[in-house]
Amino acid sequence: MNNLYHAPLYIQIEDLLEKKILSKKYLPGSKIPSERDLARQYGVNRMTVKKAIDSLKKKGLLYRKQGSGTFVTSVTPDKENVYFNLAFTDKNSNSGISELLTKNGIHFSNEVVGTDLISSNAFFNEKLKLNDESKVFALHRIREIKERPFAIEYNYLPAKLFPDASQVDFKNVSLYDYMDSKKHKPVHFSQFIQVIPALTKEARLLKIKKGDLLYYIIYYGYDEQGNAVEYTESYLISEELNLQFTLGGILGEKETY
Amino acid sequence: MFNIINKSELIAKDIRFQISNKIYTHYLPSERKLADKYSVSRNTIREALEILKNKGIISLIANDYIINQPKEDLDWLEFFGKKTHHIIRNYIVKNEVFEANKKIAQKLEVPLATQIRLLVYKRTTNEQQNNITLSIDYIYAPEKLAKNLPLKRLQECSFWNLLAKKYQGKKLKEYQSLSIESVNFEDANLLDVPVRSKILQRSSKVFIDNEIIYFVSKKIPSNSLLVSIDNNLKKEKEK
Numbered sequence: 001m002n003n004l005y006h007a008p009l010y011i012q013i014e015d016l017l018e019k020k021i022l023s024k025k026y027l028p029g030s031k032i033p034s035e036r037d038l039a040r041q042y043g044v045n046r047m048t049v050k051k052a053i054d055s056l057k058k059k060g061l062l063y064r065k066q067g068s069g070t071f072v073t074s075v076t077p078d079k080e081n082v083y084f085n086l087a088f089t090d091k092n093s094n095s096g097i098s099e100l101l102t103k104n105g106i107h108f109s110n111e112v113v114g115t116d117l118i119s120s121n122a123f124f125n126e127k128l129k130l131n132d133e134s135k136v137f138a139l140h141r142i143r144e145i146k147e148r149p150f151a152i153e154y155n156y157l158p159a160k161l162f163p164d165a166s167q168v169d170f171k172n173v174s175l176y177d178y179m180d181s182k183k184h185k186p187v188h189f190s191q192f193i194q195v196i197p198a199l200t201k202e203a204r205l206l207k208i209k210k211g212d213l214l215y216y217i218i219y220y221g222y223d224e225q226g227n228a229v230e231y232t233e234s235y236l237i238s239e240e241l242n243l244q245f246t247l248g249g250i251l252g253e254k255e256t257y
Numbered sequence: 258m259f260n261i262i263n264k265s266e267l268i269a270k271d272i273r274f275q276i277s278n279k280i281y282t283h284y285l286p287s288e289r290k291l292a293d294k295y296s297v298s299r300n301t302i303r304e305a306l307e308i309l310k311n312k313g314i315i316s317l318i319a320n321d322y323i324i325n326q327p328k329e330d331l332d333w334l335e336f337f338g339k340k341t342h343h344i345i346r347n348y349i350v351k352n353e354v355f356e357a358n359k360k361i362a363q364k365l366e367v368p369l370a371t372q373i374r375l376l377v378y379k380r381t382t383n384e385q386q387n388n389i390t391l392s393i394d395y396i397y398a399p400e401k402l403a404k405n406l407p408l409k410r411l412q413e414c415s416f417w418n419l420l421a422k423k424y425q426g427k428k429l430k431e432y433q434s435l436s437i438e439s440v441n442f443e444d445a446n447l448l449d450v451p452v453r454s455k456i457l458q459r460s461s462k463v464f465i466d467n468e469i470i471y472f473v474s475k476k477i478p479s480n481s482l483l484v485s486i487d488n489n490l491k492k493e494k495e496k
Contacts, residue, residue: 007430008366008467051366059434114261123270126277137367140261188484194328195437195457195478199311201263213437213455213478216312238437238455245485247431250467252421255486 009044013052021061026072032062034069109147113140113205117159127220127231128158137161139170142205149206150241156231182232184229186221187257193217195238202235213238265304268295272309276324285315285322313479317387323385328482331380331391332459332474335417336429343382347412350393350447351377354400361397364462364471372400376408376416379447392476393447402468420465430464435483446474457481 007015017038018024032038035053039046041107052245053070056062064070114137119123124136137159143151155175157165161184168178194216203210214235221230236243272291275281285291285306292302304321307313315322327343334341356370365373376398380391396416406419438458445452461472 006428008464011464049470076496116261120263121267121270123274126274138261191484193435193483193485194312195481196311199308211349215435241436243435245433247333247336247429247433247485249337251336251427251429252425255337 010048010051010055013038013042013044013049014055017052017056018059021056021072028072031069031071039089039090060242063165108145108150110143110171111144111149113142113152115139115166115170117166118156124156124231127228128156129228130158137162139165139175141170151234151236152202152205153234155230157182157229158227161227161229179223179229184223184227186219186230187224188222188226189218191217193243198235206235206237208237215241215243263304266300266308268297268302268305269308271295272305273314276314281324283324285324312468318385320490325384328480330484331415332417332461332472332481333484334462335415335421336431338421338425344417345391346381346415347378348381349376349378349411351375352408352411361471365399365469366468367399374398374400374403376403376411377452378411378415380415381426389480390448390477391480392474393444394475395471395473397471399468402465403472414433419460427466431461433459433461435459437478438475440475448475448477450477459483493496 017026017032026032033041035046035049038049042049044211054063057064057070061073062070063073101152103239118136118138121136122132125132125134128134128136135158137157139153139155139157141153141155142149143153157179159165162179162182165178170178176185195213196216197211198206198208198214200210202208202214203212206214215238217232217234217236219230219232219234220228221232223229247255268291272281272285276285286294288299288302288306291305292299296303306315306317310317310322313325313328314325317323317406325423329341329343331341331343331345333339352375354372354374357365357373359369360384361373362369362371365371367373368448374397377393379393381388383389394415398416402420402424403416406416407424408416408421410419434460437455439453440448440450440456442452444456445454446479448456450456455478457476457478459472459474459476460475
């Protein structure tokens with residue numbers, strides 16, 4: 001899908017290494033092959049490999065240990081910044097926050113604040129392209145890493161596609177796995193990111209100070225058939241969090257490959 | 258099961274819906290009228306309005322709730338040659354050519370001493386008759402890309418506008434990282450904010466074909482929005 005054939009070699013190397021890290025072919029904490037070996041394996045210059053590795057180092061996925069090689073970062077969120085790749089480029093798997101974090105070797109937990117069935121609400125119906133009498137399933141969760149909240153997620157799904165959602169234990173079941181089981185997993189997204197100060201409610205739930213800055217992200221998720229299957233508002237703490245994404249397109253024309 | 262959405266949150270969402278459907282334009286009805294409409298207390302309405310204010314959707318100016326223009330991702334619009342409803346002015350701080358040092362050479366993946374154009378400008382727009390600062394942008398571009406651009410027009414056109422016009426049709430790829438940073442002394446002065454206040458920093462490596470442009474935009478958080486659209490969705494829509 002992402003044809004990198006025309007991309008510079010080091011981008012290709014970077015991409016393939018990143019994929020191996022994200023798919024856990026290279027496990028967090030493990031040593032990756034040496035620059036020399038990688039260069040030989042792919043028939044490229046060692047500097048090309050170095051450049052790719054440097055870039056992944058900057059992204060926080062790899063780190064160098066003097067005299068012993070290059071290792072896959074196993075992030076400990078107390079010490080290092082957590083990087084969120086919001087590109088959703090890894091099309092082979094679900095790519096919700098849970099997936100991304102698990103792939104990066106971060107252990108986190110969910111606290112379900114509540115679920116609800118909302119009827120005939122013009123706002124949600126518009127967001128999910130539903131008609132007036134539709135019901136919307138609402139799921140509110142707090143995401144925690146080591147018992148420290150880092151995100152509040154408000155998910156809204158069209159109830160007619162997910163009729164048994166209220167029976168699912170979302171403390172332990174990933175929302176995207178559930179949506180996948182209904183054959184309506186979101187695979188295409190639009191997202192809008194803004195930075196806003198925390199109001200009282202967010203501050204209380206995230207255990208931060210009122211006025212601390214948050215990333216406020218709105219996602220629209222669409223399944224393979226193009227149905228609107230998810231409208232999500234999420235508030236992420238901004239301390240120690242970097243968001244990353246890629247953008248592609250034709251200069252001066254359109255945002256597509 | 259308790260109702261998980263507060264009344265004030267629901268009302269905020271409904272008002273937002275009314276705004277996006279142009280039922281309310283320019284101004285919101287008064288607190289009292291809104292409280293009557295939703296049959297809730299003035300306090301609940303105030304909470305709802307606070308939520309909208311916090312997201313920059315409305316501003317409270319002399320007891321009136323004014324509806325702000327929707328925020329836009331200017332960089333994104335400019336990359337792809339789209340129109341903005343904002344009138345932007347760029348105040349040029351730096352426009353110079355220098356020889357790449359190690360740091361910049363690495364960023365742009367060029368040999369040392371390559372001619373690099375450095376542009377620094379502050380971006381502002383008008384809202385409710387007020388001049389508001391959007392960002393201060395740093396652009397490091399290979400001079401061989403930049404020299405063909407009419408940089409004299411930078412005050413009204415951003416570098417990306419000019420680039421998109423001149424090199425329209427070239428492939429663009431951007432690797433972007435967002436973080437919240439404390440602003441340094443120099444940028445604080447340019448942005449008119451206190452030193453060490455928080456800014457939203459967008460650092461990008463922009464590939465235009467095989468040329469790299471390094472782009473850092475230090476944005477005032479409350480005046481900024483970033484958009485990202487799934488590329489595959491776009492592709493399907495176009496089919």
